[in-house]
Amino acid sequence: MSLSYAHGTGSTALLGDTIGQNLDRAVAAHPGREALVDVPSGRRWTYAEFGAAVDRLARGFMGIGVAKGDRVGIWAVNCAEWVLVQYATARIGAIMVNINPAYRAHELEFVLRQAGVSVLCASQRHKSSDYRALVEQVRANCPGLRSVHYIDDSSWDALTDAAPAVTDAQLAAREAELSCDDPVNIQYTSGTTGFPKGATLSHHNILNNGYFVGEMIGYSEQDRVCIPVPFYHCFGMVMGNLAATSHAACMVVPAPSFDPEATLRAVEDERCTSLYGVPTMFIAELNLPGFASYDLTSLRTGIMAGSPCPVEVMKRVVSEMNMSEVSICYGMTETSPVSTQTRRDDDLERRTSTVGRVLPHVEVKVIDPATGVTVPRGEAGELCTRGYSVMLGYWDEPEKTAEAVDAGRWMHTGDLATMREDGCLQIVGRIKDMIIRGGENVYPREIEEFLYSHPQIADVQVVGVPDEKYGEEILACVVPRDPADPPALEDIAAFCRERLAHYKVPRRLEIVDTFPMTVSGKVRKIELRERYTRG
Template sequence: MPSYASGVSDVPLLGDTIGDNFDRTVAAVPDRDALVEVPTGRRWTYAQLRSDVDALALGLLDTGVAKGDRVGIWAPNMAEWTLLQYASAKLGAILVNINPSYRTHELEFVLNQAGVSVLVSAREFKTSNYEQMIADVRGKCPDLRSVVLIGSDEWNGLLDAGRAGDPAVLAERQASLTTDDPINIQYTSGTTGFPKGATLSHHNILNNGYFLGRILGYTSDDRVCIPVPFYHCFGMVMGNLGCTSNGSTMVIPAQGFDPEATLRAVAQERCTSLYGVPTMFIAELNAPTFADHDVSSLRTGIMAGSPCPVEVMKQVVDRMGMAEVTIAYGMTETSPVSTQTRRDDSLELRVSTVGRVLPHLEVKIVDPETGLTVPRGEPGELCTRGYSVMLGYWNEPDKTAEAIDPARWMHTGDLGVMDDDGYVNITGRIKDMVIRGGENVYPREIEEFLHTHPDILDAQVVGVPDVKYGEELCAWVIQREGSTPLDADAVREFATGKLAHYKIPRYVMVVDEFPMTVTGKVRKVEMRATSVDRLGLGDASSAGKAQETST
C-alpha cells in the first residue's frame, strides 16, 4: 500500500471569511467569555469583543487602510494583538506578524519586504525598546506611513473614532471580501539568510483552526490557555481561531512564556485545554510550585513544535490530568497543522507518531530523489496538499516554486514514515539526518532514548564533522537538578548494549539551556556551530584530536 492518506469528513469546509465566521459565533454565544487577559484582569464577552474589534476596524478604515494593505503587528501576547487580528480580517488588510525578538535589522527587512504601511506596536517588551527601534529604522522604510503604539493617544483615538463611526461602512467592506483573499503574512524563521513571508488566506487559517478545535472537542464550555506566541500560527490560528470558530474562550496567561503564570492562569480560569511545545510542558511540570496549582480542570490540549519525549507525555497525562492531550504536526506554510493524533488514541500512538491527516487534507511520503510515493513503512519526505497550503511566499515566486510543486504538494523537508493505519512518524529533517560511516542516524531516536536516563531532563542530538566517519553524534543534555554530574563516558556506558554502537554519541555537552526560537523550537543549526567551535572541529582534519568533553 502506498504512503498516501486523505482526510475524509462529513463536516464541510467553512466558506466564511474570518470576520463573518467571528460574527456568527458572536450571534450564537454573545454572553460567553471570549477573551481573558490574566495579568491585567481584563475580560471580554463575545459581544464586548466584537464591539472593540469593530471599533478598531472602523478607526483603521477612517485612516485610509484599504483592502490588501499590509498592517504590521509587533507585540507580545496581549489583548490588543487579538483585537487587531480580527479587525484587520474584517477590513481585508493583510496582518504582518513580526517576531517579538527581532532587532532593527530584521524589523527593517520585514517592513520593507512586506511593504507595511501601518505598524501597530507595543512600546517595549522585556529588554526590547520597540519605540526606539522603530524610530531607528523608520526613515529607511518608505512604505511605512503610520506607527501606532498600543496604549498611546493615537491608539485610543482609533478606538474612539471607530466607536463614533458608521457600522454600515464596515459591513460594506466586510461584504466585499472573499475567502481566498490573502489575510496574513508570517515570516518563517529561516536558518540561513532572511526569512520568507508565508502568505495565508482566510480559507487557509480559519479552516485549520476550526477543524483542529473540532478534533479537540471544543465547545463554548472550553477555556483554552494560550502561552504560545500569537505572532506564530500556534497562537493565532490553533489558539485564537481554534477558539472563536468553535465558541471557546481564549485565555492569555502572560505576555511571554512563564511556567508559573501559565499554571496560575489554568487554575484561576479553570482552563480545559493547554497548549505548548515540549520544553514548555517540561518547565511547567518542574516548576517548584507545581503542586500548589489546581489544574484538575484540564482535559485536553496540544503539544507541538518538536517531538514529544515519551516520559514528558506520560507526566502530562498523569500529573496534569490531560488525558485527551494531542500531538499536532505542521508548518507555517500549511496554516499550520497537517496531522494530529486524536483524543482517544493510545499513549503509544501519541508519543510514537504525529497522528493522521486532518479532514479535507492529503499527505504522502515520497522518495526525496525520485519524487515517487514510497510503500507504507518506508521513510521519505512528507508532503501535504489541500486547503491549508499557503498562497505562496510574499513576492518570492521562485522560492514558492521550490516549496510547492506544480500539483500543489507542499514539500515539508521533514523525513517521515506512514504506518498501515495512516499514522505518521516524523524521524527528523532531511538536513538533520546524520550519516555516520554510511549509516543513516536519526537524532530523534537517540533523543528519545536519552530521555530514559534518570538524570537527564532534556536532550538534543546533532551531527558534527569527523575525519574518519564523516559525521559523529554530539548530544546536548540538560540535567535534572541535584542529579549526579554526567559526562560522555557516563552517557556512553548507559547506552552500551541498548543502542547500536554507531548511534551512541561520541560527544556530550551538559548545558543549562538549548538555543531556542521564540516559538520554542530548538535551533539545531546554532547547536551544530557551537559544538564545532567548542570541540575544535572547525577543520575536519582536527576531528580526531577533539576531546570528549562536557561543559
C-alpha cells in the same frame, strides 16, 4: 503493498466563511459567553463585547486609511490588543504581518520593507527590547511605513478615536468585498538563503485549520483555552485563537510571554479546560517547586507541538495535569500550520512515537526525494501535504514558492517521515538543515550569513546538536581568520545578540581547520553533527 498516501475524510464540511463572518456566527449564537480573558490586565470580554471591540478597531483602521490588501504589522507580546488586531484586520481585508517580538533592528527592517507594511501596531517594550527605539532606528529606511501605534499609548488611542468617522454601513460594505480566499496573514519563516520568507495565508487556510484542530479535540462553547504560546506563531493565533472563536470557546491569555507559574495560575483561576505548549513548556510547569499545589482538575485536553514529547513527560501530563485527551500536532507555517494530529482516544504510544494521522480534507504522502514517487508504507522519504491548508505562496517571491509547492499543489516539507500501516506518521529526520530549538525553527544559513561578517571568522557552518532541555542546540563550527587568535564563544554570542533574535544565538562553538566535504565540494553537515554530538 500499501503506499504512503492518506486522505483525511470526515463528515464535517470545510467552512466557506471569512474570519469576520465566522466571528459573527459566534457572537450571534453566544453573546453572553466569555470570549477573551487577558489575565495580566484583568480585562475580559464576552462575545458581544469582543465583537463590538473588534468592529471599533476595524473602523479605526479604516478611519486612518487602511485599505483592503494593505499590510498592517503587529510587533507585540501576547496581549488582548494582539487578538483585537488579528480579527479587526481580517474584518476589513487588510493583511496582518506577524513580527517576532524577539527581532532586532535589521530583522524588523527587513520584514517592514519586504512586506510593504504601512501601519505598525507595537508593544512599547518587553524585557530588554525597547521597541520604540528600534522602530526609530529603522524608520528612515522604511518609507512605506505611514504610522506606528503603540499599545497603552496615545498613539493607540488615535486608532480607536478614528472609528466614529467610519459608519457601520461602510464597514459592512468593506466586508462585502471580501472573499475567503483573500490573503489575510503573512508569517515569516527563517530562510535558507539568509533572509526570512513571508508565508502568505488566506482566511480559508487558517480559519479551517483552526476549526478542524479544535474539532479533533472536541471544542465547544464550554471550553476555555489557556494560550501561553506566542500569538506571532500559528500555534497561538490559529490553533489557539481561531480554534477557540470558531467554536465560541474562550481565549485565556496568562502572561505576555511564557511564565510557568502564571500559566498554571491562569488554568486554576480561570478553570481552563485546555492548555497549549511545546514540550519544554510542559516540562517547566511540571518541575515547578509548587506544582502539586495548583488545582488543574478543570483541564481535559490541550495541544503539544513543536518537537517530540518524551514518554515520561507525556505520562505526567496525562496523569498529573489531568489532560487525558491531550493531542500532538505536526505542521509548518506554510500549511496553516497543522497537517497531522493525534486523536482524543489515541494511546500513549501514538502520542509519543508519532505525530498522528492526516486531518480531514488534507492529503499527505511520503515520496522518494530523488524520483518524486510515493514510497511503500514503512519506508522513509520526504513528507508532502496538499489541500486547503497549503499557503497562497511566499509574499512577492514566486520563485521561492515554486521551489516549495510543486505543480500538483503539493507542499514539500523537507522533513523525512515514515507512514505506518495504521496511517500514523513518524518524523525521522530533516532533509533541510533546520534546527528546532525549544519549538523555534532556526535555519543555519541565516546565522552563517550573518557570522561571515565577523572579523575573526573565515568560514562557518552552523548545525543542530541534541540538547536535553531544548531538543536541539545551535553549534557554530568556525574556521578562524587567524588560527592564533580564534574568536571565543562569548564574543560570537555578543556579536549575534545585537542583531539576531535570542533563539538564533549559537550556544556552542568548535574551532576547526577545515570542514568535511563531499566529492562534489559540499560541506557534510551530517558528519559535523555526528562528530560534535555529546552522548
